[in-house]
Amino acid sequence: MATLYTPSKFIAARPFPARSGGLNRWRLASFASLSVPIYAAQMPLGVHLPAFYAQHFGLSLGLIGAIFLGERLWGALADPLIGTLSDRTNSRFGRRRPWIVAGAVIFGLAALALFFPAASAVSPLYLAVALFAIYLGSAMIQIPYLAWSGEISGHYHERTRVVTFQTVAGASSLLAVLILPTVIDQLRPADAALKLAAMGAVIIGSLVITVPLALRAFAEPSAPATPTQRLPLGRTLALLFREPLLRRVLLSDFAVTVGQSTRGGLIVFFVTFYMGLPHWASGLFLFQFIFGVIAGPIWAEIGYRIGKARAAVAGELAQVAINLGLLFVVPGQLGPLLALTVAQGLAQGSGNLMLRSMVADVADEHRLRTGEDRSALFFSTFSLSSKAGMAVAVGIALPLVSWLGFDPTAASNTPEALRGLLWVFALGPAITHLISATLIHGFPLHEVRHSEIRRRLEERDAALSPAE
Incomplete structure (x- = not known):
């Protein structure tokens, strides 16, 4: 049976503007700026904050680890709930804005408590409450924000462009908080409190600036003409595991995260x-x-030319080759390792960028098929795949290298132990990136099909909307 919407018909009747006539870049930059405070907080929370609270306030590492583990479990429950509630919200301020504003208030107050603590107030309960609050505020901002990013344009490639702006903004903020401790170490060595305060100032200052910029950048689209059915939360979450396209994207993202976290x-x-x-x-x-x-931006351009799924596969296969190349580096030789590190950096953004751009397309397909808009819920599941991926990587890679004989506290390790470290460091990511590429290969929701989905959605929404 012949298809009803062929590539030639798509080219002749493209329903969306070409990339050159797309979203204004300054508005996009303003909208993407909200990624800065969210991403800027990730590295300090995971790397610097546990050590600071252990060294300066005497909290045990076991207790701090338990608090962080509790946060992971809390996030697994809270993130899909926030996504579901955001999809159901219907206010005169929109579906996404109220959540972002409320989340920014919670996030900012919690950041003040965590990064500028009063020594007399710090206790395990203080850390637990502040940490849970900052992750709640982060989720209240990020999940509706990501859903909104998929709604400001229905164009297949414009969505990649939106995610690219967000990725570059977020990565730039992470780079800033990576450099800050290095600079402070040169000026005030071992001043952990100053490093923590400097990173906190970046987070809070950027939050105050970027929230208004992002909220004013674009008008929030009106809710779909067909309102989301209010299913019980359990049944709503079960939908995630029955969506084959979403399942492929999430499993691919899980594999990407395992590889990156292992490395x-x-x-x-x-x-x-x-x-x-x-x-x-x-x-x-x-x-x-x-x-x-x-x-x-390089991977965004590749995605424009060959499609999101093919770009993701290409990037993942490049990472397979790069990680296998590590098997041939010679100890003591910096040049080949530096070249592979640069190549790894150039390749690593492909999967993350393309997979997040694809989720909005999957949400469109789901809405056309079921009549239900669950964009924020779909985006919230990325927190589950990323957290699970990081947990699996740490839970497997570290015990495995230990089992192979590697001991970071030993004066010297045997050649067999070091060879085991090499195999896990190189082969672990190579295998997971290959799995990711396999999962996303042949993904059926390409540009032609998505354009047909958007056309049919617009026709249906126009038919259901009240006449002017």
Whole structure:
């Protein structure tokens, strides 16, 4: 049976503007700026804050770890709930704006408590409440914000452009908070309180500036003509696992996260012990990150030319090759390792960027098929795949290298133990990136099909809307 909407028909009757006539770049930059405070908080919360509270306030690492684990469990419940409630919200201010504003207030107050703590007030309960609040505020901003980012344009490639702006803004903020501690170490060595306060100032200052910019950048689209059915939360969450396209995207993102987290968790050990270049461990991580920021627009352009799914597959296969290349590096030789690190940075943004751009398309397909708009719920599931991916990476990679004989506290490790470290560091990410590419290969929701979906949605919404 012949298809009703062929590529030639699509070219002749393209329902959306070409990329050159798309969203205004300054408005896009303003909208994307809200990624800055959210991303800026991630690295300090995960790296600097636990050590600071342990060293300066005497909280045990076991207790801090338990609090962070509790946050992960809390997020697994709260994120889909926020997505569901945002989809159901109907106010004169829109569906997304009220959540972003309320979340910004909670996020900002919690950041003040965490990054500018009064020594007399700090206790395990203080840390737990402040940490849970900052993650709640972050989710209240980020999930509706991501859903809104998929709604400001229905154009297949414009959505990639929106996510690219957000990715570059967020990565740039992460780069800033990576550099800050290095600069402070040169001026005030070992002043952990100053480093924490400086990062807190970046987070809170950028929050105050970017929330108004983002909220004023675009008009929020009106809710769909067919309101979302108010199913019980349990049944709503069960929908996520019955959506085959969403399931493929999330499993692919899970595999990407496992690979990236395995590499991130072992890179210091690999550079320090296997390569014998301890003074380059932080520098190589920074190099990889800088080139990751540069890569965002490059992968966006690739996505414009060959489609999101093909770009994601290409990037994942490139990472497979890069990680396999690590098997051939020679200890003590910086040049080949530096080249592979730069290549890794240039390749690493492909999967994250394309997969997040694809979720809005999947939400459109779901709305056409079911009549239900669950964009925010769909975006909230990325927190589940990323958190699960990070947990699996840490839970497997570190015990595995230990089982293979590697000991970071030992004066020296055996050649077999170092070889085990190499195999886990190189092969682990290579395998997971290959799995990610396999999952997303042949993804059926391409540009032609998505354009037909958008055309039919607009026709249906126009028919259901009250006459002017």
